[in-house]
Amino acid sequence: MEQATPIISFKGVNKVYNNGTVGLKDISFDIPRGQFLVVVGLSGAGKSTLLRTINRMHEITSGEITVEDEAIGDYKGKALRLLRRKIGMIFQGFNLINRSSVEKNVLSGRVSYYATWKTILGLFSKADKEKAVHALERVNLVEKLYTRADELSGGQQQRVAIARTLMQDPKIILADEPVASLDPLTTKTVMDTLKRLNQEDGITVIVNLHSVALAREYADRIIGLRAGQLVYDQPIAKVTVDDLDQIYQAEGEKA
Amino acid sequence: MQTTITTPSQRHSLWQRWGWLLWVLIIGIIYFWTINGLKFTGFQESASAVSKSILHGLVHPTWSYVYDGSGEDLVSLILQTLAIAFLGTIVSALISVPFAFWAARGPKEHYFLRSGSGKIVLTLIRTFPEIVLAIMFIKAVGPGSYAGVLAVSVHSVGMLGKLFGEAIENMDRGSEEAITSAGGRSSQVFALATIPTIMPEFLSYTLYRFEIAVRSASILGMVGAGGIGTPMIFAIQTRDWSKVGIILLGIVVMVLLIDSLSEQLRKRLI
Amino acid sequence: MSTPTIPRRSWTQRYHVKGIGWTVLLLVLLVASAQMTGVNVGMFFSNLGQFTNLLVRMSNPAWDYTAVIIQPLLETIQMAILGTTIGAAFAIPFAVLSASNLIHNRWLRGLTRLFLDLVRTLPDLLLAAIFVAIFGIGSTAGVITLAIFSFGMVSKLFYEVIETIDMGPLEALESVGATKITIIWYAVLPQILNQFVSYFLYTLEINVRASTVLGYLGAGGIGVFLQRSLNEFNYNQTAVIILATLVVVLVIDGVSNHLRRVLL
Structure with a gap:
């Protein structure tokens, strides 16, 4: 597995914000296809920035990121939208359109296949509507198809968000603290769903977590960030509790 | 420690003690100007009669x-x-x-x-x-x-x-x-x-x-x-x-x- | 893979009855309103010449007229200050009577609030017209109009402030048997004074704006000159009045905003 061609590759990536804050510092690593990668670190360590550089929601200052062997830095317009189409994204705050139905939310994952006027009028094809039902089936929420999104519980909303990204037929799913605002029980359903998509569909999943226990339970590999630097990178078999504690502790001592 | 506490309060004491007086003065002047400036000419005798007929x-x-x-x-x-x-x-x-x-x-x-x-x-x-x-x-x-x-x-x-x-x-x-x-x-x-x-x-x-x-x-x-x-x-x-x-x-x-x-x-x- | 059981939609949901209903209602109201008001888009554009002519004449302000309107502008500010003060003074007892945490008698509270709601329905210019009829042309009618107008507004703002106070100090005084007046003076007033002053200034801003047009109906201030210039078709004077009003309003807003920021 370690030797397979990487689907994502970071080469000397730096990110400095406009106000001079360092976001990422000299990050280099590869992510093999089909891996379940968990990124750990304190809040403000750069996890969220790292994730968003992969689909260019954040720009990098220097270095290079390749996705499927293509450098993504110069993508514009259509090329950028096609890159984003194959990378699904899941957020801490679910980011659903609250007053719309679950169906409409799930279908909105399909925007990149439609012209603007069709999306405005809600003219989605019959095939895509069926696809939406199947996507919801995979997260066990078909019965909520016509419910308003804001009438669902947090865990259900996050599963709708997962169904939305499934509509993109993603090769990669980025999940930014997907369970940070959920209770332990729904956390498990959401993480299980991500793991299942990873194993059944071979989708590469990259998850930011602040919970070490969760990271150890689900990850194939764990990387650690501290102050924008890659400080830890081990396959799950070699990860020990002490290692992970250090990622957090060292930061505490420095502060 | 004690000196650092008393010094600023001494420095501010003048403003703290008399600052409100300045505000009272400003507000007083504004109201004096206001009431002096307006001419209350309107109270004609017909006012009460008109009010009655309005009521x-x-x-x-x-x-x-x-x-x-x-x-x-x-x-x-x-x-x-x-x-x-x-x-x-x-x-x-x-x-x-x-x-x-x-x-x-x-x-x-x-x-x-x-x-x-x-x-x-x-x-x-x-x-x-x-x-x-x-x-x-x-x-x-x-x-x-x-x-x-x-x-x-x-x-x-x-x-x-x-x-x-x-x-x-x-x-x-x-x-x-x-x-x-x-x-x-x-x-x-x-x-x-x-x-x-x-x-x-x-x-x-x-x-x-x-x-x-x-x-x-x-x-x-x-x-x-x-x-x-x-x-x-x-x-x-x-x-x-x-x-x-x-x-x-x-x-x-x-x-x-x-x-x-x-x-x-x-x-x-x- | 079997087809999953899709939930059933009620027919109101399936045919978007709600959305279509609201859209139809909106359209009907729009068409009815357009007919009732005789809106005619073509007419506006065919008469656009007259409108632009007016704008052109206004864009050449008669600057020497400025000297004439300084005194009435100051009078307008004085009207606003006095009107707001009187209105706010009367508002305080009514605000106390409307606050649910101070007055436990529902009937008294309900009646007071109903009275305040009624006062708030009356538009300022309408009040001005009536008070000009009573007191004759002059600033007295303006001051009383503004007093009533701000009374309605301030009393609501004030009782909403009173209802948010911390009841702890109040209960402490109540438990030692203090009178209502003492309680209000020592436990209520210190908590609300800053917000009261802030809302007073906010109302003053609104009253300065309102007072500039009251004179149009004879209630004193700059509005008298506004009406005169419009009636005599001296639009270059109208322009000066509007610009001067703008400056006054912006200055008052600026001072008031600054004071309110300091207070809160």
Whole structure:
């Protein structure tokens, strides 16, 4: 597995914000296809920035990121939208359109296949509507198809968000603290769903977590960030509790 | 330690002890200037007599004016007033949307030239007196409720544009991010995420503005811009206090009804 | 893979009854309103010449007229200050009577609030017209109009402030048997004073705006000159008045905003 061609590759990536804050510092690593990668670190360590550089929601200052062997830095317009189409994204705050139905939310994952006027009028094809039902089936929420999104519980909303990204037929799913605002029980359903998509569909999943226990339970590999630097990178078999504690502790001592 | 505590308090003691006196002095001067400047010439002997006849008129309203089928009665003119307010508010809500996006500061914007200029224009519109607008539109389209609609349409932009703009500045951008990350064009992000997120707030503010427009539409008639204000000013000038009474009653009932209706709708929106 | 059981939609949901209903209602109201008000888009544009002519004449302000209007502008500010002060003074007892945490008698509270709601329905210019009829032309009518107008507004703002106060100090005084007046003076007033002053200034801003047009109906201040210039078709004077009003309103807003920021 370690030797397979990487689907994502970071080469000397730096990110400095406009106000001079360092976001990422000299990050280099590869992510093999089909891996379940968990990124750990304190809040403000750069996890969220790292994730968003992969689909260019954040720009990098220097270095290079390749996705499927293509450098993504110069993508514009259509090329950028096609890159984003194959990378699904899941957020801490679910980011659903609250007053719309679950169906409409799930279908909105399909925007990149439609012209603007069709999306405005809600003219989605019959095939895509069926696809939406199947996507919801995979997260066990078909019965909520016509419910308003804001009438669902947090865990259900996050599963709708997962169904939305499934509509993109993603090769990669980025999940930014997907369970940070959920209770332990729904956390498990959401993480299980991500793991299942990873194993059944071979989708590469990259998850930011602040919970070490969760990271150890689900990850194939764990990387650690501290102050924008890659400080830890081990396959799950070699990860020990002490290692992970250090990622957090060292930061505490420095502060 | 003790010296560091006492030193600043000693330094401030003069201001702390006597600062309020300065405020009292300033406020005193302002009120002295105010009361001296105004000439209370109005207390004519007729005041109490007029007040009595007004009260008498209010207690004995001209009920026959409520509806007589002429189209110039209370019910017809109240409906016309509501029509002016409604149409004016809808038109101004539509005009306000582009103004709001002009005046709203973007999440990553560092220069305020665009939004700042928008805010100034909206302030200018807000400060321009509505009745002067009505008079100007009367020159263009003649006296009547059409001029009233135009005046409300333009004047309301000042406030609605400001409220809409603030709603945009404070909106949750999560769903926009989601659509962008799914590969949506910016036009799709706008149609699929921005509009549905912001719409309820826009509607709520529009209803609120409608409440205000009903009040202003009922006085625009005083300068000839249609609605219930025209017979009102005429009745006052001819000292027909019973008619003033019934019109006042009509306005009070109309405003109370509209306010409670609008409040119910706004509660359901948010 | 079997077809999953799709939930059933009620027919109101399937045919978007709610959305279509609201749209139809809106359209009907729009058409009815347009007919009732005689809106004619073509007429506006065919008469646009007169409108632009007016704007052109306004865009050449008669600057020497400024000297004439300084005194009435100051009078307008004085009217606003006095009117707001009187209105706010009367508002305080009514605000106390409307506050649910101070007055436990529902009937008294309900009646007071109903009275305040009624006062708030009356538009300012309408009040001005009536008071001009009573007191004659002059600033007295204006001051009283503004007093009543701000009374309605301030009393609501004030009782909403009172209802948010911390009841702890109040209960402490109540438990030692203090009188209502003492309680209000020592436990209520210190908590609300700053917000009261802030709302007073806010109302003053609104009243300065309102007072500039009251004179149009004879209630004193700059509005008298506004009406005169419009009636005599001296639009270059109208322009000066509007610009001067704008400056005054912006200055008052600026000072008031600054003071309110310091206070809160």
